Each structure stands twice: as structure tokens, then as C-alpha cells.
Amino acid sequence: MLMKRFKALIIITVCVFFIVACVASSDRQQPCQAEDHSKKLRILIHKLDTVTFEPLYSELERDQYRLNYATQISEIVEKMVQRQQDEEKQGCGLSLSDQQLTIFNQLSSELQQQALHLVELIKMQRAELIKVQIHSINQICTACHQQLNIKLHDSEVEK
Helix, strand or coil, X not given: CHHHHHHHHHHHHHHHHHHHHHHCCXXXXXXXXXXXXXXXXXXXXXXXXXXXXXXXXXXXXXXXXXXXXXXXXXXXXXXXXXXXXXXXXXXXXXXXXXXXXXXXXXXXXXXXXXXXXXXXXXXXXXXXXXXXXXXXXXXXXHHHHHHXXXXXXXXXXXX
């Protein structure tokens, strides 16, 4: 039981790192900066990580907290997607070629689909699948940063 919790903590911690990296600011991302969202995500994901070790909560209470935190995370990700798909800030204000813009829009749509899937898991109260879905969201963020060569500030990654 303790080993499962430890593994869950490790997985969630890795997801936290990648999600934080996904929303961290970059020199090339100035027009679409999401520092406020990044800060909120870090706090929520930390709470999601630590609820596992709260001795005063029953497992049902822990699941309810997980669902609550995941709901808030999905709302923030949805706001990010809306900003990314804003026609006035096409490509989030980045200087992208047509091919890169196509990739960006595709990944943004995938991010939106994964966020909607997270919402569905929350509605079905499938707390055990939340970390897997957050990992899927993280993979899309990472793919976008890698494919479009979006660099992160070192100070953001360390937080």
C-alpha cells in the first residue's frame, strides 16, 4: 500500500514538472504568457500530490479532494487552450511558419480534447484515472515545446 502511494507520488511529481514546464513563460511566448495560470497549476498539483499523505482523510475524502483539484486544473487548462486558439493571437503570438502554425493548432486541439476527457473523468468520479489523464495532457504540452523549439526560462523550471 505504501509502495503504491510512493509510486503515485513519483508519477504525479513528474507530471507536475512537465505541466509546469508547459505553462512556464518563454521569451518567444511573451504575448501568450500564462504566469498566473502556471502559479495556480503549481499550487493545485502540489495539493493533488500531498492529499495522498494526509492522515486525517479517509480514502473517499482523498478521492473527493483529487476530483476537486483535477476540476480546477482542467478549468485552467481550458483557459489556456482558449487563449491559444484566439484568432487575434494566432499561434499564441509566436513567430511561427505556416507549417509550425499547423502543428501548434493541431496540438492545441489535442490539448483541448484531453482537457475535455479529464472533465469527463471528473464527472464520472474516476479519481484513479486522473493522474493518467494529467500525464496525457503533459505529453501534449511537452510535444508542443519540443516540436516548436520553445525554450523555457531556467528560473521557471526550477520552481
